[in-house]
Amino acid sequence: MTRRMGWIARAGVLRNDNPKGPWGNGGNGGNGGGDGGPRNPWAFPPEGRRPKPNATSLDEFLKRARGGGGGGGGGYPGGGNLHLPGGQSIWLIVVGVFVLIWLAFTSFHSIAPQEKGVVSLFGRYSTTLNPGIQVTLPAPFASVEKIDVQEARVEDFPQAATENLMLTEDQNIIDLAYSVRWNIQNAEDYAFQLANPRDTVRAVAESAMRASVAGATLNEAIGAGRTNIEAEVMQRMQVILDEYNSGVRVLGVAIKQAVAPQAVDEDFKAVSAAQQQAQANMNQARAYAQQIIARAQGEAAQFDKIYEQYRQAPEVTRRRLYYETMEAVLAKSNKTVIEAPGVTPYLPLPEAAGRRRETPPAVQEATPAQPQTNQGGQ
Amino acid sequence: MGTRLFRNPMAIGVLLLALVVILANTFAIVPETKQAVILRFQNPIQLINQYQRGEQFGRTGAGLVARIPFIDRIVWIDKRVLDIELDNQPVLSTDQLRLEVDAFARFRVVNPLQAVISTGSTANTEQRVADQLRPLLSSALRNELGKRPFAMLLSPERAQVMDNIQTALDRVARQYGAEIVDVRIRKADLPTGTPLESALRRMATARRQEALTIEAQGLREAQIIRANADAEAARVYSASFNKDADFYDFYRAMQSYRYSFGADGDGERDGTSIILSPQNDYLRAFTRGGRGGGN
Numbered sequence: 131m132t133r134r135m136g137w138i139a140r141a142g143v144l145r146n147d148n149p150k151g152p153w154g155n156g157g158n159g160g161n162g163g164g165d166g167g168p169r170n171p172w173a174f175p176p177e178g179r180r181p182k183p184n185a186t187s188l189d190e191f192l193k194r195a196r197g198g199g200g201g202g203g204g205g206y207p208g209g210g211n212l213h214l215p216g217g218q219s220i221w222l223i224v225v226g227v228f229v230l231i232w233l234a235f236t237s238f239h240s241i242a243p244q245e246k247g248v249v250s251l252f253g254r255y256s257t258t259l260n261p262g263i264q265v266t267l268p269a270p271f272a273s274v275e276k277i278d279v280q281e282a283r284v285e286d287f288p289q290a291a292t293e294n295l296m297l298t299e300d301q302n303i304i305d306l307a308y309s310v311r312w313n314i315q316n317a318e319d320y321a322f323q324l325a326n327p328r329d330t331v332r333a334v335a336e337s338a339m340r341a342s343v344a345g346a347t348l349n350e351a352i353g354a355g356r357t358n359i360e361a362e363v364m365q366r367m368q369v370i371l372d373e374y375n376s377g378v379r380v381l382g383v384a385i386k387q388a389v390a391p392q393a394v395d396e397d398f399k400a401v402s403a404a405q406q407q408a409q410a411n412m413n414q415a416r417a418y419a420q421q422i423i424a425r426a427q428g429e430a431a432q433f434d435k436i437y438e439q440y441r442q443a444p445e446v447t448r449r450r451l452y453y454e455t456m457e458a459v460l461a462k463s464n465k466t467v468i469e470a471p472g473v474t475p476y477l478p479l480p481e482a483a484g485r486r487r488e489t490p491p492a493v494q495e496a497t498p499a500q501p502q503t504n505q506g507g508q
Numbered sequence: 509m510g511t512r513l514f515r516n517p518m519a520i521g522v523l524l525l526a527l528v529v530i531l532a533n534t535f536a537i538v539p540e541t542k543q544a545v546i547l548r549f550q551n552p553i554q555l556i557n558q559y560q561r562g563e564q565f566g567r568t569g570a571g572l573v574a575r576i577p578f579i580d581r582i583v584w585i586d587k588r589v590l591d592i593e594l595d596n597q598p599v600l601s602t603d604q605l606r607l608e609v610d611a612f613a614r615f616r617v618v619n620p621l622q623a624v625i626s627t628g629s630t631a632n633t634e635q636r637v638a639d640q641l642r643p644l645l646s647s648a649l650r651n652e653l654g655k656r657p658f659a660m661l662l663s664p665e666r667a668q669v670m671d672n673i674q675t676a677l678d679r680v681a682r683q684y685g686a687e688i689v690d691v692r693i694r695k696a697d698l699p700t701g702t703p704l705e706s707a708l709r710r711m712a713t714a715r716r717q718e719a720l721t722i723e724a725q726g727l728r729e730a731q732i733i734r735a736n737a738d739a740e741a742a743r744v745y746s747a748s749f750n751k752d753a754d755f756y757d758f759y760r761a762m763q764s765y766r767y768s769f770g771a772d773g774d775g776e777r778d779g780t781s782i783i784l785s786p787q788n789d790y791l792r793a794f795t796r797g798g799r800g801g802g803n
Contacts, residue, residue, distance in 0.1 A: 253539035254571035270537070297662055297696060302711050303704075318565050322540040325588040333591070333612050337692040344662040344696070348711075374589050374614060374689060393708045397715035404719035408726020415730035419737030426741035430748035433759065440755055448758060455762040456790045459769040464781040467791070 236269035244280035246317040249273070258317055277317040282381055285310045285332050287339070295391055296340055302348035305391045308360075310335045310367070311381040319377025331371070331378055338366040339383075348390075356385050533577030540570045543620040545583040547630070548576070552621055559587050559618045585620040586634045589689055592642050598699070599650055605658040606703055610695040613645050613677060615686045622685030637684045644680050645691070648673045661696055 240263050241247045247259030251272050259266075259274065266272040286309045288294040293305045312331055314320045324330050342362045346355050364383045371378045390398040440447045538544050544556040557569035575582070592613045599607045617623045617634055627636040652673045653661055660666065670691050678688040698704045749756040769782070784791060 250539060250570075252570075252572040253537040253542075254568070255540050255565035257566075295697060297698065299662060301659070301662065301707065303698070303707055322565055323588055325586060325590045330589070330591065330614070333593075333692075333694055337612075337694050340693070340695060341666070344666070370690065370692075376589075390711070391708060393705075394712045394715065397712040397719075400719040401715050401722065404722040404726075408722050408729070411726045411730040412733065415733035415737075419733050419740075422737045422741045423744065426744040430744050433748050433756065434751075436759060437751060437755060440752075444755075448755075451759065451762050453790075455765050459765050460782065460790070463769060466781065466783040467786060468783055 233268055236272075237265055237267065239264045239266060239274050239276075241276060242278075244278050245276045246279050247274045247276050248317050248321045250275075255318060255322065275321050277314060277320060279314045279317055282311045282313050283328075283331075285312070285328075285335060287332075287336060293391060296343045298343055298348045298351055299345055300347045303391050304343065304348060304351050305387070305389050306339070306343065306351070306385065307387040308339060308363075308383060308385045310363075310383050312378050313381060314377055315379040316377030319375050321377075323375045323377060327376060327378065330374065330376060331367075334367050334370045335363070335383070338363045338370065341366065352388050352390070356388060360385055530577055534574055536573050536575065536582055538570045538573055540565055540568060541586065541588050542570075543585045543587045543617065544573070545585065545620050545624050546573075546575055547581045547583060548579060550581075552624070553580070555621055557587065558620060559616060581630070583620075583624055583630045583633065585617050585623060587617070589614050589616050590634055590638060591615075592638050592645055593694075594642065594646055594649070597646055597649055599653045599661075601654065601656060601658040601661060603657045606699050607653070607658065607661060608695070608697050608699045609649065609653065609693055611645065611649055611691065611693050613641065613674075613691045614689040615641065615681060616689055617685055618687045619682075619685035622683070624685075626684045637681075637686050640684055641677070641681055641686065645673075645677055648676050649691075652676070666693065 239247055239259065241259050241261045243261045245261060247264060248255065249257050249259060249266055249272055251267065253273075256272070264274075266274060286307075288307065294307055295303050296306050298304055310331070320327060339359075342359045343351055345362075346359060349355075351359065360383045364380050367380045367383070371380065389395070436447075436451075536544070538557050540557075543558055545552050546554040546556065556573055560568075592615065594609075594611045594613075597609045597611065599609050601607060615638075617637060620633070623633050623637050624630060627633055627640065629636050652669055656669065661669075670693065674688050674691040677691060681688050698707055
């Protein structure tokens with residue numbers, strides 16, 4: 131657009147230059163340079179009117195036009211009619227300016243780097259313009275349609291944020307959102323072959339996607355099969371669009387979202403929750419397994435080590451273990467030694483009463499039952 | 509006189525205007541996207557820029573055409589691929605399932621004269637052709653789809669179904685001077701309401717079933733893992749302890765005493781009171797005054 135403005139400006143420069151051109155000079159020459167000031171031809175008519183205030187401007191205008199005579203006449207400095215050159219120059223300048231504007235607007239075309247200009251000459255395709263400033267015949271002979279061939283257009287499905295339900299092969303329903311990127315490969319085909327290119331691309335995309343989804347199961351469409359579906363749709367679209375000679379190239383198909391419909395979303399979540407739960411259960415079981423086997427191995431190793439020593443000196447090791455154990459046990463316990471069997475002792479074991487758990491006294495070959503009875507009695 | 513006339517700008521203007529009108533009625537620009545039928549007193553005399561398969565732009569009949577002004581009339585017809593859209597066509601499959609189908613057909617007027625004659629119109633011809641074809645597409649669609657079970661409407665064989673429809677429709681379209689480029693199903697959905705809801709319910713119950721199965725299988729796996737671990741532990745124990753069952757009994761008893769009487773462990777069991785008889789094996793040396801021997 132800026133470039134076009136530049137052309138207009140340039141046309142304006144030409145227009146301002148005109149007074150200094152041959153027509154303008156001729157007019158001034160005819161006047162004998164009387165004023166010297168108004169070199170601008172636009173200012174000429176009022177000046178001419180002043181000497182004859184009684185004549186209507188139209189009369190004068192027509193008279194001047196009639197007296198125009200030959201085209202070059204005004205150029206001679208000694209020309210008889212003073213007003214003729216000025217009248218003619220107005221016509222020529224007005225026409226010239228219009229021609230220039232017309233040319234500027236319809237002959238020069240600035241084609242942006244990403245565009246192609248499809249030129250029709252009297253409606254018939256003639257050529258395709260590449261980027262840059264290009265010159266064609268002016269309208270109505272030639273017309274140029276600029277087509278952006280680089281821009282990747284994106285079509286979103288669905289257009290609004292709504293559910294886009296489709297049927298899968300196993301007659302389930304899936305909510306699918308996807309987008310298709312396309313651009314124009316062939317500007318002429320794009321300009322002339324399809325009545326509604328964008329609608330066609332959309333319709334084809336929708337048809338191809340639904341055909342592909344109808345060939346996939348729900349699990350495929352939601353999960354691993356998405357890439358396949360994308361590739362398949364892209365290929366399918368390209369085949370159809372080529373069939374139409376549409377000049378459109380499909381750049382890519384992207385499934386943005388493939389989920390279960392809102393109505394059954396909870397149930398789908400229940401499945402993944404169940405999967406998580408199952409995994410959790412198995413993890414716990416594995417942890418238990420590790421623990422129990424490690425413990426078994428540890429205890430076995432401990433026994434093996436001791437047993438090795440025991441084999442060297444069985445009796446001594448046995449006694450040593452016995453005494454060590456007794457020592458450890460009895461050192462931490464309250465001990466009561468009862469001499470005579472048959473005596474019923476009163477056992478003041480105050481602390482034992484407060485115990486959360488009453489440990490049955492360990493008696494080896496001791497007086498039977500009595501301590502227990504007493505303790506219980508307390 | 510002639511020169512006087514040309515000197516009169518008004519006259520020039522009128523003449524120019526007349527010239528423009530005559531030129532505009534004589535010459536017409538036929539763009540690449542249009543076909544034209546020239547009617548002379550309603551009698552078609554010429555076809556311009558008629559579609560031909562595989563033609564190259566720039567070498568078609570497009571361009572400037574001349575005709576007799578005020579006598580010849582031009583009827584314009586689009587040359588491009590046009591579309592017919594059909595929304596929400598109810599289809600009943602052979603297994604009595606209802607389906608709502610959106611379909612479209614792409615067509616092109618290949619015989620503009622036939623199109624003009626068959627629709628009897630000289631304006632919006634392509635629109636009228638589309639209007640004529642729409643109900644035909646609709647009935648062809650329903651006939652063809654209605655012959656098949658529901659599952660097949662979703663299957664890849666539906667491409668074949670579409671080809672059948674295209675062939676059938678193309679035959680009719682020729683009468684209107686049109687060629688069917690393509691017929692496709694755009695959507696095939698379950699109708700909202702009961703059919704959709706029952707399908708969703710079926711999906712939901714299937715999922716619930718899957719969830720329960722997965723959970724049960726997880727529990728089963730976990731239990732097997734535990735059982736295997738227990739067995740492995742038992743194997744490790746027996747492999748080790750079985751070397752000397754008698755010593756194991758003694759050794760394990762010692763460990764058990766330490767644990768139970770609080771010598772080892774977390775201290776909860778300390779403070780045990782033990783009443784010993786002097787005959788206790790441990791106190792043997794204590795009572796016998798150093799004369800004690802082994803067991």
